[in-house]
Amino acid sequence: GESVGLHLPTLSVQEGDNSIINCAYSNSASDYFIWYKQESGKGPQFIIDIRSNMDKRQGQRVTVLLNKTVKHLSLQIAATQPGDSAVYFCAENKGSGANNLFFGTGTRLTVIP
Amino acid sequence: DAGVIQSPRHEVTEMGQEVTLRCKPISGHNSLFWYRQTMMRGLELLIYFNNNVPIDDSGMPEDRFSAKMPNASFSTLKIQPSEPRDSAVYFCASSRDSARGNTIYFGEGSWLTVV
Numbered sequence: 001g002e003s004v005g006l007h008l009p010t011l012s013v014q015e016g017d018n019s020i021i022n023c024a025y026s027n028s029a030s031d032y033f034i035w036y037k038q039e040s041g042k043g044p045q046f047i048i049d050i051r052s053n054m055d056k057r058q059g060q061r062v063t064v065l066l067n068k069t070v071k072h073l074s075l076q077i078a079a080t081q082p083g084d085s086a087v088y089f090c091a092e093n094k095g096s097g098a099n100n101l102f103f104g105t106g107t108r109l110t111v112i113p
Numbered sequence: 114d115a116g117v118i119q120s121p122r123h124e125v126t127e128m129g130q131e132v133t134l135r136c137k138p139i140s141g142h143n144s145l146f147w148y149r150q151t152m153m154r155g156l157e158l159l160i161y162f163n164n165n166v167p168i169d170d171s172g173m174p175e176d177r178f179s180a181k182m183p184n185a186s187f188s189t190l191k192i193q194p195s196e197p198r199d200s201a202v203y204f205c206a207s208s209r210d211s212a213r214g215n216t217i218y219f220g221e222g223s224w225l226t227v228v
């Protein structure tokens with residue numbers, strides 16, 4: 001029978017290039033968003049967050065952009081390195097508490113040396 | 114600083130057996146979460162505690178699953194009896210408190226296989 005499951009979008013980039021990972025969120029009332037990185041065999045690791053009163057936030061080599069009009073979030077990684085290879089999840093907070101954190105399906109980033 | 118500590122890291126058990134997963138949150142964190150990750154459903158919240166009290170257990174699949182937090186530094190997730198469909202990675206996570214904007218830190222996960 002056909003295997004049913006989550007089909008992770010994949011992105012392959014050359015080492016040193018910039019990466020852009022996209023995420024569409026579902027709830028227009030969500031006002032807090034987080035990007036997590038999950039390496040093989042490990043738990044999700046916090047990368048960067050952004051609140052809905054901002055359009056852009058920068059960290060070390062990473063930038064998150066938020067477009068509330070189209071409910072779109074992106075994570076930009078500058079000068080991608082092999083250690084950046086992982087699955088990247090966006091998560092949205094739909095309510096008033098930290099418990100209301102809903103994760104997307106993730107994008108697998110592969111960095112080609 | 115120590116992160117969220119989970120045990121066991123890997124467990125293989127036979128269908129019908131009881132499984133107990135353990136978690137030690139980051140010291141000083143008042144909120145603790147149990148998540149399950151599968152290929153079929155991705156990362157799902159099962160239950161979360163605030164100040165050792167279960168706040169939302171709507172994600173717990175069924176009565177075979179139970180979670181406790183007897184003190185601020187320890188929580189368990191129990192499956193009894195276990196079934197093959199429970200095979201997944203179970204993550205424990207913690208945050209400083211339950212307010213929005215507090216970063217949730219994950220453990221390395223407990224990889225459960227039920228045969």
